Amino acid sequence: MDLSLLSDLNAEREARRAAIVVTELGTGAQRLVREAEIGGDPLAGELAERIRTGRSGTIERETGPVFLNVHVPPVKLVVIGAVHVSQSLAPMAREIGLDVTIVDPRTAFATPERFPDVPVIAEWPQDALPTLGGLDRYTALACLTHDPRIDDQALLPALRAECFYVGALGSRRTHAKRVERLAGAGLSREAIARIHAPIGLDIGAVTPAEIAVSILAEIVAELRRERRRAP
Template sequence: MRLDLLQALNAERAARRAAILVTALDGSAQRLVREAGIGADPLAGELAARLRAGKSGLAEGGNVFLTVHVPPPRLVVIGAVHISQALAPMAALTDLDVTIIDPRTAFATPERFPDVPLLAQWPEEALAALPPLDRYTAVAALTHDPKIDDPALVAALRAECFYVGALGSRKTHAKRVERLAQAGLDEAAIGRLRAPIGLDIGAVSPTEIAVSVLAEIIAALRKAAP
Protein backbone atom coordinates (compact mmCIF):
# COMPACT_ATOMS: atom_id res chain seq x y z
CA MET A 1 0.00 0.00 0.00
CA ARG A 2 1.22 3.47 -0.84
CA LEU A 3 2.23 5.60 2.12
CA ASP A 4 -0.31 8.32 1.32
CA LEU A 5 -3.13 5.76 1.24
CA LEU A 6 -1.99 4.23 4.53
CA GLN A 7 -1.88 7.65 6.17
CA ALA A 8 -5.35 8.51 4.86
CA LEU A 9 -6.72 5.16 6.04
CA ASN A 10 -5.20 5.59 9.50
CA ALA A 11 -6.78 9.04 9.73
CA GLU A 12 -10.22 7.62 8.91
CA ARG A 13 -9.82 4.81 11.44
CA ALA A 14 -8.69 7.21 14.17
CA ALA A 15 -11.79 9.32 13.55
CA ARG A 16 -14.07 6.21 13.62
CA ARG A 17 -15.08 6.66 10.00
CA ALA A 18 -15.46 3.75 7.60
CA ALA A 19 -13.41 3.38 4.43
CA ILE A 20 -12.82 0.77 1.73
CA LEU A 21 -9.53 0.08 -0.01
CA VAL A 22 -10.13 -0.86 -3.66
CA THR A 23 -7.22 -2.85 -5.12
CA ALA A 24 -6.93 -3.99 -8.73
CA LEU A 25 -5.80 -7.62 -8.74
CA ASP A 26 -3.37 -6.98 -11.60
CA GLY A 27 -1.58 -4.43 -9.43
CA SER A 28 -2.35 -1.54 -11.74
CA ALA A 29 -4.24 0.68 -9.30
CA GLN A 30 -5.33 1.13 -5.72
CA ARG A 31 -7.58 3.77 -4.17
CA LEU A 32 -9.20 4.55 -0.84
CA VAL A 33 -12.92 5.30 -0.83
CA ARG A 34 -14.13 7.11 2.26
CA GLU A 35 -17.65 6.44 3.49
CA ALA A 36 -18.76 9.96 2.60
CA GLY A 37 -17.59 9.44 -1.00
CA ILE A 38 -19.13 6.06 -1.72
CA GLY A 39 -22.17 7.48 -3.51
CA ALA A 40 -19.98 9.05 -6.20
CA ASP A 41 -17.84 5.96 -6.79
CA PRO A 42 -18.33 3.72 -9.87
CA LEU A 43 -18.75 0.74 -7.49
CA ALA A 44 -21.17 2.61 -5.22
CA GLY A 45 -23.78 -0.15 -4.90
CA GLU A 46 -21.32 -2.89 -4.08
CA LEU A 47 -19.27 -0.68 -1.78
CA ALA A 48 -22.39 0.25 0.20
CA ALA A 49 -23.38 -3.42 0.51
CA ARG A 50 -19.90 -4.38 1.68
CA LEU A 51 -19.93 -1.58 4.22
CA ARG A 52 -23.24 -2.76 5.69
CA ALA A 53 -21.97 -6.34 5.90
CA GLY A 54 -18.57 -5.29 7.22
CA LYS A 55 -16.95 -7.96 5.04
CA SER A 56 -14.05 -7.74 2.61
CA GLY A 57 -13.99 -9.70 -0.65
CA LEU A 58 -13.81 -9.71 -4.43
CA ALA A 59 -16.01 -7.25 -6.25
CA GLU A 60 -18.48 -8.52 -8.80
CA GLY A 61 -16.50 -9.37 -11.89
CA GLY A 62 -13.50 -10.48 -9.82
CA ASN A 63 -11.04 -7.87 -11.03
CA VAL A 64 -10.72 -5.83 -7.79
CA PHE A 65 -10.54 -6.71 -4.11
CA LEU A 66 -12.46 -4.62 -1.58
CA THR A 67 -10.83 -4.35 1.85
CA VAL A 68 -13.44 -3.02 4.26
CA HIS A 69 -12.44 -1.00 7.33
CA VAL A 70 -15.39 -0.36 9.63
CA PRO A 71 -15.19 1.04 13.19
CA PRO A 72 -16.17 -1.54 15.83
CA PRO A 73 -19.89 -0.95 16.57
CA ARG A 74 -20.82 0.08 20.10
CA LEU A 75 -23.96 -0.20 22.19
CA VAL A 76 -24.62 2.27 24.98
CA VAL A 77 -27.46 1.11 27.22
CA ILE A 78 -29.16 3.70 29.43
CA GLY A 79 -30.56 1.88 32.44
CA ALA A 80 -29.21 -0.97 34.54
CA VAL A 81 -32.54 -2.81 34.42
CA HIS A 82 -33.61 -6.43 33.94
CA ILE A 83 -33.75 -6.02 30.15
CA SER A 84 -30.17 -4.70 30.21
CA GLN A 85 -29.01 -7.73 32.20
CA ALA A 86 -30.18 -9.96 29.36
CA LEU A 87 -29.22 -7.59 26.54
CA ALA A 88 -25.60 -6.94 27.55
CA PRO A 89 -24.24 -10.51 27.25
CA MET A 90 -26.22 -11.22 24.08
CA ALA A 91 -24.97 -8.01 22.46
CA ALA A 92 -21.39 -8.87 23.41
CA LEU A 93 -21.78 -12.22 21.63
CA THR A 94 -22.55 -10.30 18.43
CA ASP A 95 -19.33 -8.28 18.85
CA LEU A 96 -21.01 -5.09 20.04
CA ASP A 97 -18.90 -3.16 22.55
CA VAL A 98 -21.41 -2.66 25.38
CA THR A 99 -21.49 0.04 28.08
CA ILE A 100 -24.21 0.43 30.72
CA ILE A 101 -25.05 3.86 32.17
CA ASP A 102 -27.33 4.44 35.15
CA PRO A 103 -26.93 6.95 38.00
CA ARG A 104 -29.00 4.76 40.32
CA THR A 105 -26.36 2.94 42.31
CA ALA A 106 -28.85 0.43 43.66
CA PHE A 107 -29.22 -0.89 40.09
CA ALA A 108 -25.79 -0.17 38.61
CA THR A 109 -23.76 -2.74 40.51
CA PRO A 110 -20.95 -5.04 39.33
CA GLU A 111 -22.83 -7.99 40.80
CA ARG A 112 -25.73 -7.42 38.41
CA PHE A 113 -23.48 -6.64 35.44
CA PRO A 114 -20.30 -8.72 35.68
CA ASP A 115 -17.70 -8.15 32.96
CA VAL A 116 -19.60 -5.17 31.49
CA PRO A 117 -18.31 -1.56 31.62
CA LEU A 118 -20.70 0.13 34.03
CA LEU A 119 -20.93 3.86 34.73
CA ALA A 120 -23.02 4.83 37.76
CA GLN A 121 -23.37 8.41 36.52
CA TRP A 122 -25.95 10.65 34.91
CA PRO A 123 -25.83 10.28 31.13
CA GLU A 124 -24.43 13.79 30.60
CA GLU A 125 -21.41 12.96 32.78
CA ALA A 126 -20.95 9.43 31.50
CA LEU A 127 -21.17 10.31 27.81
CA ALA A 128 -18.64 13.10 28.28
CA ALA A 129 -16.18 10.53 29.66
CA LEU A 130 -16.71 8.05 26.80
CA PRO A 131 -15.55 8.31 23.18
CA PRO A 132 -17.99 10.59 21.32
CA LEU A 133 -21.22 9.07 20.05
CA ASP A 134 -21.10 8.51 16.30
CA ARG A 135 -22.71 6.72 13.34
CA TYR A 136 -21.33 3.39 14.55
CA THR A 137 -22.93 3.65 17.98
CA ALA A 138 -26.34 2.35 19.06
CA VAL A 139 -28.13 3.80 22.07
CA ALA A 140 -30.95 2.02 23.90
CA ALA A 141 -32.78 3.97 26.63
CA LEU A 142 -34.52 1.59 29.02
CA THR A 143 -35.18 3.37 32.32
CA HIS A 144 -38.68 4.82 31.72
CA ASP A 145 -37.37 7.91 33.54
CA PRO A 146 -37.21 11.05 31.36
CA LYS A 147 -34.59 12.62 33.61
CA ILE A 148 -32.24 9.75 32.73
CA ASP A 149 -33.35 8.74 29.24
CA ASP A 150 -33.96 12.09 27.56
CA PRO A 151 -30.44 13.59 27.77
CA ALA A 152 -28.99 10.43 26.24
CA LEU A 153 -31.62 10.37 23.49
CA VAL A 154 -30.97 14.00 22.59
CA ALA A 155 -27.22 13.38 22.43
CA ALA A 156 -27.64 10.20 20.36
CA LEU A 157 -30.02 11.76 17.83
CA ARG A 158 -27.77 14.80 17.42
CA ALA A 159 -24.78 12.51 16.86
CA GLU A 160 -26.73 10.57 14.19
CA CYS A 161 -26.14 7.23 15.91
CA PHE A 162 -27.11 4.36 13.62
CA TYR A 163 -29.72 3.19 16.13
CA VAL A 164 -31.58 5.05 18.86
CA GLY A 165 -34.39 3.30 20.72
CA ALA A 166 -36.44 3.95 23.84
CA LEU A 167 -38.68 1.81 26.01
CA GLY A 168 -42.26 2.88 26.60
CA SER A 169 -45.81 2.77 25.27
CA ARG A 170 -47.06 4.84 22.35
CA LYS A 171 -48.69 7.20 24.85
CA THR A 172 -45.40 7.57 26.71
CA HIS A 173 -43.61 8.14 23.41
CA ALA A 174 -46.02 10.92 22.40
CA LYS A 175 -45.04 12.85 25.52
CA ARG A 176 -41.39 12.06 24.82
CA VAL A 177 -41.68 13.53 21.34
CA GLU A 178 -42.96 16.78 22.85
CA ARG A 179 -39.98 16.94 25.22
CA LEU A 180 -37.47 16.21 22.46
CA ALA A 181 -38.96 18.95 20.31
CA GLN A 182 -38.69 21.36 23.24
CA ALA A 183 -35.02 20.32 23.51
CA GLY A 184 -34.48 21.64 19.98
CA LEU A 185 -34.61 18.46 17.87
CA ASP A 186 -36.37 18.73 14.52
CA GLU A 187 -39.00 16.36 13.17
CA ALA A 188 -36.52 14.40 11.04
CA ALA A 189 -34.22 13.71 13.98
CA ILE A 190 -37.07 12.68 16.27
CA GLY A 191 -38.42 10.45 13.50
CA ARG A 192 -35.27 8.31 13.69
CA LEU A 193 -36.10 7.27 17.26
CA ARG A 194 -37.33 3.67 17.49
CA ALA A 195 -40.15 3.64 20.00
CA PRO A 196 -41.59 1.46 21.34
CA ILE A 197 -38.16 -0.13 21.25
CA GLY A 198 -37.50 -3.50 19.60
CA LEU A 199 -39.00 -5.53 16.76
CA ASP A 200 -42.64 -6.47 17.20
CA ILE A 201 -42.28 -10.17 18.03
CA GLY A 202 -44.80 -10.23 20.86
CA ALA A 203 -42.04 -10.14 23.49
CA VAL A 204 -43.23 -10.28 27.10
CA SER A 205 -40.34 -11.12 29.45
CA PRO A 206 -37.23 -8.97 29.90
CA THR A 207 -35.18 -11.58 28.03
CA GLU A 208 -37.60 -11.65 25.10
CA ILE A 209 -37.63 -7.85 24.96
CA ALA A 210 -33.82 -7.91 24.94
CA VAL A 211 -33.92 -10.29 21.95
CA SER A 212 -36.27 -7.93 20.10
CA VAL A 213 -34.04 -4.93 20.84
CA LEU A 214 -30.86 -6.69 19.73
CA ALA A 215 -32.54 -7.89 16.52
CA GLU A 216 -33.64 -4.34 15.73
CA ILE A 217 -30.12 -3.04 16.36
CA ILE A 218 -28.60 -5.65 14.03
CA ALA A 219 -31.17 -4.86 11.33
CA ALA A 220 -30.35 -1.15 11.60
CA LEU A 221 -26.64 -1.92 11.29
CA ARG A 222 -26.82 -4.40 8.42
CA LYS A 223 -29.87 -3.64 6.31
CA ALA A 224 -30.17 -0.89 3.74
CA ALA A 225 -32.64 1.85 4.50
CA PRO A 226 -35.89 1.49 2.51
Protein backbone atom coordinates in the same frame (compact mmCIF):
# COMPACT_ATOMS: atom_id res chain seq x y z
CA MET B 1 0.88 -1.12 2.27
CA ASP B 2 2.41 2.33 1.92
CA LEU B 3 3.04 3.92 5.31
CA SER B 4 1.21 7.13 4.45
CA LEU B 5 -1.82 5.13 3.31
CA LEU B 6 -1.71 3.07 6.50
CA SER B 7 -1.51 6.26 8.56
CA ASP B 8 -4.54 7.69 6.75
CA LEU B 9 -6.45 4.43 7.25
CA ASN B 10 -5.66 4.38 10.96
CA ALA B 11 -6.91 7.96 11.24
CA GLU B 12 -10.24 6.92 9.73
CA ARG B 13 -10.45 3.96 12.11
CA GLU B 14 -9.71 6.16 15.09
CA ALA B 15 -12.47 8.55 14.03
CA ARG B 16 -14.90 5.63 13.51
CA ARG B 17 -15.33 6.41 9.83
CA ALA B 18 -15.63 3.71 7.17
CA ALA B 19 -13.01 3.43 4.42
CA ILE B 20 -11.96 1.04 1.68
CA VAL B 21 -8.46 0.16 0.51
CA VAL B 22 -8.59 -0.42 -3.26
CA THR B 23 -5.82 -2.66 -4.59
CA GLU B 24 -5.15 -3.27 -8.30
CA LEU B 25 -4.08 -6.92 -8.14
CA GLY B 26 -2.20 -6.76 -11.42
CA THR B 27 0.08 -3.90 -10.43
CA GLY B 28 -0.22 -3.82 -6.62
CA ALA B 29 -1.19 -0.14 -6.74
CA GLN B 30 -3.28 0.92 -3.77
CA ARG B 31 -5.42 3.86 -2.80
CA LEU B 32 -7.66 4.73 0.14
CA VAL B 33 -11.25 5.77 -0.43
CA ARG B 34 -12.92 7.41 2.55
CA GLU B 35 -16.66 6.97 2.92
CA ALA B 36 -17.25 10.68 2.33
CA GLU B 37 -15.37 10.45 -0.99
CA ILE B 38 -17.22 7.46 -2.46
CA GLY B 39 -19.69 9.50 -4.51
CA GLY B 40 -16.92 10.91 -6.71
CA ASP B 41 -15.02 7.65 -7.19
CA PRO B 42 -15.06 5.67 -10.48
CA LEU B 43 -16.15 2.62 -8.44
CA ALA B 44 -18.82 4.54 -6.53
CA GLY B 45 -21.62 2.00 -6.93
CA GLU B 46 -19.53 -1.00 -5.92
CA LEU B 47 -17.85 0.86 -3.05
CA ALA B 48 -21.17 2.03 -1.64
CA GLU B 49 -22.50 -1.53 -1.72
CA ARG B 50 -19.38 -2.84 0.04
CA ILE B 51 -19.70 -0.20 2.76
CA ARG B 52 -23.34 -1.14 3.23
CA THR B 53 -22.61 -4.85 3.65
CA GLY B 54 -19.20 -4.50 5.30
CA ARG B 55 -17.81 -7.26 3.08
CA SER B 56 -14.42 -7.23 1.39
CA GLY B 57 -13.89 -8.98 -1.93
CA THR B 58 -12.54 -8.98 -5.47
CA ILE B 59 -14.28 -7.39 -8.43
CA GLU B 60 -13.41 -7.65 -12.11
CA ARG B 61 -12.72 -4.60 -14.24
CA GLU B 62 -11.56 -4.16 -17.81
CA THR B 63 -8.10 -3.30 -16.52
CA GLY B 64 -7.97 -6.42 -14.31
CA PRO B 65 -9.12 -7.65 -10.90
CA VAL B 66 -9.40 -5.22 -8.00
CA PHE B 67 -9.54 -6.18 -4.33
CA LEU B 68 -11.70 -4.02 -2.06
CA ASN B 69 -10.64 -4.26 1.59
CA VAL B 70 -13.51 -2.80 3.60
CA HIS B 71 -12.91 -1.21 7.00
CA VAL B 72 -16.15 -0.45 8.86
CA PRO B 73 -16.24 0.63 12.52
CA PRO B 74 -17.42 -2.05 14.95
CA VAL B 75 -21.05 -1.64 15.93
CA LYS B 76 -21.53 -0.50 19.50
CA LEU B 77 -24.58 -0.64 21.73
CA VAL B 78 -24.99 1.93 24.48
CA VAL B 79 -27.60 0.93 27.04
CA ILE B 80 -28.94 3.70 29.24
CA GLY B 81 -30.09 2.06 32.44
CA ALA B 82 -28.53 -0.69 34.54
CA VAL B 83 -31.87 -2.47 34.90
CA HIS B 84 -33.00 -6.10 34.81
CA VAL B 85 -33.61 -5.96 31.05
CA SER B 86 -30.06 -4.71 30.58
CA GLN B 87 -28.69 -7.67 32.52
CA SER B 88 -30.16 -9.99 29.90
CA LEU B 89 -29.57 -7.72 26.92
CA ALA B 90 -25.86 -7.09 27.52
CA PRO B 91 -24.58 -10.68 27.30
CA MET B 92 -26.81 -11.49 24.33
CA ALA B 93 -25.59 -8.40 22.48
CA ARG B 94 -21.99 -9.29 23.18
CA GLU B 95 -22.65 -12.80 21.87
CA ILE B 96 -23.52 -11.41 18.42
CA GLY B 97 -20.46 -9.17 18.39
CA LEU B 98 -21.76 -5.82 19.60
CA ASP B 99 -19.52 -3.63 21.74
CA VAL B 100 -21.75 -2.99 24.78
CA THR B 101 -21.55 -0.27 27.43
CA ILE B 102 -24.00 0.39 30.27
CA VAL B 103 -24.57 3.97 31.43
CA ASP B 104 -26.57 4.84 34.55
CA PRO B 105 -25.91 7.56 37.15
CA ARG B 106 -27.68 5.50 39.82
CA THR B 107 -24.75 3.91 41.56
CA ALA B 108 -26.90 1.38 43.37
CA PHE B 109 -27.67 -0.23 40.00
CA ALA B 110 -24.56 0.54 37.93
CA THR B 111 -22.16 -1.90 39.55
CA PRO B 112 -19.60 -4.35 38.11
CA GLU B 113 -21.19 -7.11 40.18
CA ARG B 114 -24.45 -6.81 38.24
CA PHE B 115 -22.63 -6.55 34.89
CA PRO B 116 -19.44 -8.58 35.34
CA ASP B 117 -18.32 -8.66 31.69
CA VAL B 118 -19.54 -5.27 30.43
CA PRO B 119 -18.15 -1.75 30.98
CA VAL B 120 -20.43 0.18 33.33
CA ILE B 121 -20.26 3.97 33.62
CA ALA B 122 -22.02 5.33 36.71
CA GLU B 123 -22.47 8.86 35.35
CA TRP B 124 -25.19 10.95 33.74
CA PRO B 125 -25.42 10.37 29.97
CA GLN B 126 -24.32 13.90 29.10
CA ASP B 127 -21.09 13.23 30.99
CA ALA B 128 -20.60 9.58 30.03
CA LEU B 129 -21.30 9.60 26.29
CA PRO B 130 -18.38 11.86 25.29
CA THR B 131 -15.98 9.44 27.03
CA LEU B 132 -17.17 6.66 24.69
CA GLY B 133 -15.82 8.46 21.66
CA GLY B 134 -19.17 10.01 20.89
CA LEU B 135 -22.16 8.58 19.05
CA ASP B 136 -22.39 7.92 15.32
CA ARG B 137 -24.35 5.99 12.72
CA TYR B 138 -22.60 2.78 13.76
CA THR B 139 -24.10 3.11 17.24
CA ALA B 140 -27.32 1.70 18.67
CA LEU B 141 -28.81 3.36 21.75
CA ALA B 142 -31.36 1.73 24.05
CA CYS B 143 -32.87 3.88 26.80
CA LEU B 144 -34.31 1.67 29.54
CA THR B 145 -34.48 3.71 32.75
CA HIS B 146 -38.05 4.98 32.20
CA ASP B 147 -36.78 8.21 33.81
CA PRO B 148 -36.90 11.23 31.46
CA ARG B 149 -34.23 13.02 33.48
CA ILE B 150 -31.80 10.30 32.39
CA ASP B 151 -33.16 9.01 29.08
CA ASP B 152 -33.74 12.39 27.45
CA GLN B 153 -30.11 13.37 27.97
CA ALA B 154 -29.10 10.38 25.85
CA LEU B 155 -31.85 10.62 23.24
CA LEU B 156 -30.97 14.18 22.27
CA PRO B 157 -27.34 13.52 21.21
CA ALA B 158 -28.21 10.10 19.74
CA LEU B 159 -30.78 11.55 17.36
CA ARG B 160 -28.51 14.43 16.42
CA ALA B 161 -25.69 11.97 15.71
CA GLU B 162 -28.02 9.86 13.50
CA CYS B 163 -27.39 6.63 15.38
CA PHE B 164 -28.68 3.76 13.24
CA TYR B 165 -30.97 2.64 16.07
CA VAL B 166 -32.54 4.60 18.89
CA GLY B 167 -35.08 2.94 21.18
CA ALA B 168 -36.77 3.94 24.41
CA LEU B 169 -38.76 2.02 26.98
CA GLY B 170 -42.23 3.24 27.86
CA SER B 171 -45.89 3.13 26.90
CA ARG B 172 -47.39 5.11 24.03
CA ARG B 173 -48.68 7.65 26.53
CA THR B 174 -45.19 7.98 28.01
CA HIS B 175 -43.72 8.36 24.54
CA ALA B 176 -46.23 11.08 23.60
CA LYS B 177 -44.95 13.15 26.53
CA ARG B 178 -41.38 12.35 25.47
CA VAL B 179 -42.08 13.62 21.97
CA GLU B 180 -43.27 16.95 23.34
CA ARG B 181 -40.19 17.32 25.54
CA LEU B 182 -37.78 16.55 22.71
CA ALA B 183 -39.59 18.88 20.35
CA GLY B 184 -39.32 21.57 22.99
CA ALA B 185 -35.58 20.91 23.11
CA GLY B 186 -35.32 21.75 19.42
CA LEU B 187 -35.47 18.37 17.69
CA SER B 188 -37.52 18.09 14.52
CA ARG B 189 -40.54 15.81 14.35
CA GLU B 190 -38.74 13.81 11.66
CA ALA B 191 -35.79 13.17 13.96
CA ILE B 192 -38.04 12.24 16.89
CA ALA B 193 -39.96 9.82 14.68
CA ARG B 194 -36.80 7.72 14.40
CA ILE B 195 -37.22 6.57 18.02
CA HIS B 196 -38.43 3.00 18.34
CA ALA B 197 -41.02 3.33 21.09
CA PRO B 198 -42.28 1.28 22.72
CA ILE B 199 -38.88 -0.32 22.34
CA GLY B 200 -38.47 -3.81 20.85
CA LEU B 201 -40.30 -5.92 18.30
CA ASP B 202 -43.88 -6.76 19.23
CA ILE B 203 -43.47 -10.42 20.16
CA GLY B 204 -45.65 -10.28 23.27
CA ALA B 205 -42.60 -10.13 25.55
CA VAL B 206 -43.34 -10.16 29.28
CA THR B 207 -40.22 -11.03 31.29
CA PRO B 208 -37.04 -8.91 31.32
CA ALA B 209 -35.24 -11.58 29.29
CA GLU B 210 -38.02 -11.68 26.69
CA ILE B 211 -38.01 -7.89 26.43
CA ALA B 212 -34.24 -8.04 25.92
CA VAL B 213 -34.75 -10.53 23.07
CA SER B 214 -37.27 -8.20 21.43
CA ILE B 215 -34.89 -5.23 21.71
CA LEU B 216 -31.92 -7.11 20.30
CA ALA B 217 -34.03 -8.46 17.45
CA GLU B 218 -35.15 -4.93 16.59
CA ILE B 219 -31.56 -3.68 16.62
CA VAL B 220 -30.45 -6.48 14.29
CA ALA B 221 -33.43 -5.82 12.01
CA GLU B 222 -32.41 -2.18 11.72
CA LEU B 223 -28.74 -3.05 11.24
CA ARG B 224 -29.56 -5.55 8.48
CA ARG B 225 -32.47 -3.65 6.98
CA GLU B 226 -31.33 -4.17 3.37
CA ARG B 227 -31.05 -7.94 3.84
CA ARG B 228 -34.56 -8.44 5.24
CA ARG B 229 -37.16 -10.31 3.22
CA ALA B 230 -39.87 -8.23 1.63
CA PRO B 231 -43.26 -8.64 3.33
